[in-house]
Amino acid sequence: MHYREVQTASEYVARLETGADWRGEIESLAAEVGADAAWFTALGAVQDAELWFYDQDECEYYPIEFDEPLEVASCVGNVSLLDDDRFAHTHAVLSDDEGVAYAGHLNEATVWAGEVHMRVFEEPLEREYDDTTELDLWL
Amino acid sequence: MHYREVQTASEYVARLETGADWRGEIESLAAEVGADAAWFTALGAVQDAELWFYDQDECEYYPIEFDEPLEVASCVGNVSLLDDDRFAHTHAVLSDDEGVAYAGHLNEATVWAGEVHMRVFEEPLEREYDDTTELDLWL
Amino acid sequence: MHYREVQTASEYVARLETGADWRGEIESLAAEVGADAAWFTALGAVQDAELWFYDQDECEYYPIEFDEPLEVASCVGNVSLLDDDRFAHTHAVLSDDEGVAYAGHLNEATVWAGEVHMRVFEEPLEREYDDTTELDLWL
Numbered sequence: 001m002h003y004r005e006v007q008t009a010s011e012y013v014a015r016l017e018t019g020a021d022w023r024g025e026i027e028s029l030a031a032e033v034g035a036d037a038a039w040f041t042a043l044g045a046v047q048d049a050e051l052w053f054y055d056q057d058e059c060e061y062y063p064i065e066f067d068e069p070l071e072v073a074s075c076v077g078n079v080s081l082l083d084d085d086r087f088a089h090t091h092a093v094l095s096d097d098e099g100v101a102y103a104g105h106l107n108e109a110t111v112w113a114g115e116v117h118m119r120v121f122e123e124p125l126e127r128e129y130d131d132t133t134e135l136d137l138w139l
Numbered sequence: 140m141h142y143r144e145v146q147t148a149s150e151y152v153a154r155l156e157t158g159a160d161w162r163g164e165i166e167s168l169a170a171e172v173g174a175d176a177a178w179f180t181a182l183g184a185v186q187d188a189e190l191w192f193y194d195q196d197e198c199e200y201y202p203i204e205f206d207e208p209l210e211v212a213s214c215v216g217n218v219s220l221l222d223d224d225r226f227a228h229t230h231a232v233l234s235d236d237e238g239v240a241y242a243g244h245l246n247e248a249t250v251w252a253g254e255v256h257m258r259v260f261e262e263p264l265e266r267e268y269d270d271t272t273e274l275d276l277w278l
Numbered sequence: 279m280h281y282r283e284v285q286t287a288s289e290y291v292a293r294l295e296t297g298a299d300w301r302g303e304i305e306s307l308a309a310e311v312g313a314d315a316a317w318f319t320a321l322g323a324v325q326d327a328e329l330w331f332y333d334q335d336e337c338e339y340y341p342i343e344f345d346e347p348l349e350v351a352s353c354v355g356n357v358s359l360l361d362d363d364r365f366a367h368t369h370a371v372l373s374d375d376e377g378v379a380y381a382g383h384l385n386e387a388t389v390w391a392g393e394v395h396m397r398v399f400e401e402p403l404e405r406e407y408d409d410t411t412e413l414d415l416w417l
């Protein structure tokens with residue numbers, strides 16, 4: 001169990017821009033407010049999406065693509081530093097016109113509308129390579 | 140990118156009443172504590188549900204109805220003012236007795252049990268009509 | 279509507295240990311930081327999972343088992359006291375290699391990687407038996 005106490009420096013609500021990239025918008029928000037570590041939850045809708053699934057045997061992500069309008073029923077993630085850049089690790093649950101849910105690691109998606117709550121931490125979080133999972137993990 | 144820094148004025152945990160409406164209960168909580176802007180996450184179970192999917196071509200919501208018990212595996216949303224009333228914009232992920240997930244914009248659902256964490260912001264949030272999406276958006 | 283104002287005493291980010299139990303790790307975090315009441319959101323991936331669905335007629339949980347790697351697309355829950363022990367009430371949305379989502383009350387799951395944000399409340403929360411739902415509810 002690796003954990004760290006954090007202090008919230010500031011918090012924000014944001015509306016993501018229609019037509020922009022969902023994860024890019026969250027990273028832009030982090031950049032604008034100078035957040036090197038943050039936690040967010042969000043909801044909204046997208047025009048398309050690319051989810052990633054991590055193959056735990058191959059230790060590789062592979063993409064699952066959706067070319068249709070989807071609700072963003074849930075989005076949870078965090079901002080940390082990865083190779084000195086701000087990276088928004090973003091998981092999402094999407095749903096189609098029949099209410100069927102799809103979910104995973106959200107790589108990209110074109111925003112239709114998005115509402116985000118982000119809390120920014122005083123302490124930076126940095127990702128480093130983990131041998132066991134071959135993922136970049138923090139702490 | 141539209142965003143606003145917010146200050147948390149107070150935070151609450153609530154248990155939603157069995158038999159009441161899920162979204163109505165969240166709006167009642169907001170009314171009782173005088174919240175004109177808030178962010179919440181929640182979990183629980185419902186006895187039925189009406190999800191809405193937004194058709195991005197027609198710019199209209201249409202309903203998807205479920206007449207069976209469902210878990211509320213995730214619920215994320217916010218409270219803001221819409222035409223001077225408090226509106227709880229609520230997205231949810233539901234699941235049935237085989238674990239299959241359904242999701243979308245939650246219009247109504249009869250509470251079986253529900254647990255909510257709500258943080259209330261000092262600054263009000265107000266929704267206004269957006270020409271591009273034909274949705275009522277804030278900021 | 280039962281609700282209580284809470285004060286956040288402290289907040290934490292944690293990385294769950296690969297190979298450990300997802301819910302057990304969250305309860306360990308609560309124990310290590312002395313949290314008798316907390317709210318958390320999380321994301322990550324697991325190697326298997328047991329979800330529980332609550333049968334509202336029989337008033338009994340029954341398990342749904344998954345023996346495959348799954349993303350944790352969303353996880354929302356809280357920590358409270360149940361018979362004097364810390365209990366992490368945990369709901370999760372999981373997804374498979376085709377992006378299909380499964381969800382429910384998460385009893386157990388073997389962590390592949392997990393990232394949690396937990397806010398600890400000053401006021402304890404205690405669960406007590408509720409006659410209507412036959413669940414242990416707080417407030």
